[in-house]
Amino acid sequence: MIIRRTLLAATAAFALAGQLAAQELQEIRMGYIADYFGTSIAAVATDQGLWEENGLEADLKVFTNGPIQVQALNAGSLDFAYIGPGALWLPASGQAKVIAPNALGYTDRVISQPGIESMADLTGMKIGVPEGTSGDMLLRLALEEAGMTLDDVEVVPMDPSTVVTAFSSGQIDAAGIWYPFVDVIKQRVPDLNELSSNEDFFPEIAFPSSFIVSDERAEDEDVIRRVNAVIKAANDFRRENPEEAVRITAEFLNVPEAPLLAESQLARLPSSAEYEELTRGGQVENWFGTLADLYTQFGKIEDPLPASEFYLGSFYAD
Numbered sequence: 001m002i003i004r005r006t007l008l009a010a011t012a013a014f015a016l017a018g019q020l021a022a023q024e025l026q027e028i029r030m031g032y033i034a035d036y037f038g039t040s041i042a043a044v045a046t047d048q049g050l051w052e053e054n055g056l057e058a059d060l061k062v063f064t065n066g067p068i069q070v071q072a073l074n075a076g077s078l079d080f081a082y083i084g085p086g087a088l089w090l091p092a093s094g095q096a097k098v099i100a101p102n103a104l105g106y107t108d109r110v111i112s113q114p115g116i117e118s119m120a121d122l123t124g125m126k127i128g129v130p131e132g133t134s135g136d137m138l139l140r141l142a143l144e145e146a147g148m149t150l151d152d153v154e155v156v157p158m159d160p161s162t163v164v165t166a167f168s169s170g171q172i173d174a175a176g177i178w179y180p181f182v183d184v185i186k187q188r189v190p191d192l193n194e195l196s197s198n199e200d201f202f203p204e205i206a207f208p209s210s211f212i213v214s215d216e217r218a219e220d221e222d223v224i225r226r227v228n229a230v231i232k233a234a235n236d237f238r239r240e241n242p243e244e245a246v247r248i249t250a251e252f253l254n255v256p257e258a259p260l261l262a263e264s265q266l267a268r269l270p271s272s273a274e275y276e277e278l279t280r281g282g283q284v285e286n287w288f289g290t291l292a293d294l295y296t297q298f299g300k301i302e303d304p305l306p307a308s309e310f311y312l313g314s315f316y317a318d
Contacts, residue, residue: 025057026223031069031081034062034253035180036263037103037209038082040245043252044234053233054226064159067132070095073214080214080227084178085207085291086134091311092292092304097218098311100231101275101284102209104268106198108138109182111167112174114191119146122195125173126154128163132300134198134207137291139176140298141205142196167192179266180259205294206287213312224315232272239269279317 032042042060045051051058061078063069066087072078073096082102083090091098116122119142129136143149156172160181166172168188174195177185186192198207211231213224238245246264250257270278278284289307296304 024055025052026055026226027057027059028079028223028227029059029061029077030227031061031063031072031078033065033069033082033084034255035107035178036246036249036260037105037107037267038084039253040238040249040264041082041102041211041231041234043249044237044245045230046252047248048234048237050230050233054229056223056226056230064161065130065133066090070212073212076214076216078214079217079223081212082209083212084134084209086137087132088210088288088291089132089295089300089304091212092288092295092307093301094305094310096212096214096310098210098288099213099224100211100228100316101270101279101287102211102231102235104202104270105134105178105207105209105266106202106268107179107182107263107266108134108176108198108207109178109194110139110142110174110176110196111182111185112193112195113167113170113189114193116173116193116195119143119148119195122174123148123152124154126156126171127174127176128156128158128166128172129176130160130163131157133176133178134209135176135178137207137294137298138196138198141201141294145196145200179263183259183262205290207291208284208287210288218312221315224312225318228316232275235269235272235275239271276317279313285311285313 032039066083067090069078069081069083070090073081090096129139158166160177163175163177164181164184167175167185217223242264246257246261250260285307288311292304292307295301
């Protein structure tokens with residue numbers, strides 16, 4: 001009888017401890033995009049228990065691009081989000097704050113139909129592009145390098161899945177889009193041409209994707225540091241275990257591994273310690289500042305904030 005009471009007491013104590021632990025978890029809502037670099041941090045963090053390890057309970061929500069996530073942040077339906085470099089104009093214009101770099105990607109491409117061999121050949125042609133994304137930015141850079149502007153082509157705004165359909169069916173002549181969508185299109189149009197890549201502009205211009213926080217939660221230093229701890233641990237796991245990270249991400253998204261594996265090789269992945277050092281040295285701010293200045297040149301924003309005001313680097317580097 002004594003043993004039974006002892007077991008019951010121990011069971012009750014264990015259950016109570018579990019309840020208290022659950023109560024102590026800080027709930028956050030975080031957005032992600034369903035490609036490798038847009039998902040892998042969240043997927044690895046979930047698989048490895050990094051959220052709970054850092055006192056967080058993450059409600060993860062999928063989106064198609066960065067600007068829509070920023071809208072959700074501003075509407076109060078998200079706390080944190082992932083954005084590609086093409087959406088950095090939003091934090092630079094005072095909408096949300098950047099809390100951490102993700103990857104230095106070169107997944108973006110300007111692609112064209114067979115027979116279109118150069119940017120100059122696109123004069124007067126239809127180009128599909130998701131507005132406000134890294135594909136949009138690369139298109140503008142590639143046109144500028146060719147001595148052209150958006151006025152020289154017919155830009156057709158469309159979401160990424162529509163780009164795939166429109167290009168594959170020949171409704172558009174070119175696109176500013178990124179992997180893995182490029183791989184999907186190549187399966188249908190194997191002879192397409194890749195006219196430009198992010199890597200063409202490195203190192204003068206880097207294309208860091210990043211994680212952002214809503215203005216409402218930007219003052220919550222404790223939660224931001226916890227989220228950063230998750231991001232750093234997941235980043236280092238992804239860097240040190242690339243094939244395992246691809247497997248975890250594919251399982252998380254319920255998609256084949258092969259396209260994600262191809263995408264995973266299209267970026268530079270500094271370690272978290274390297275990112276911390278780059279932040280302390282001002283390089284990360286320079287990357288963000290350069291992109292913000294480009295968006296000013298492109299007419300996307302008029303008066304960008306200094307990168308020191310929209311990148312919370314002190315929270316990341318400390």
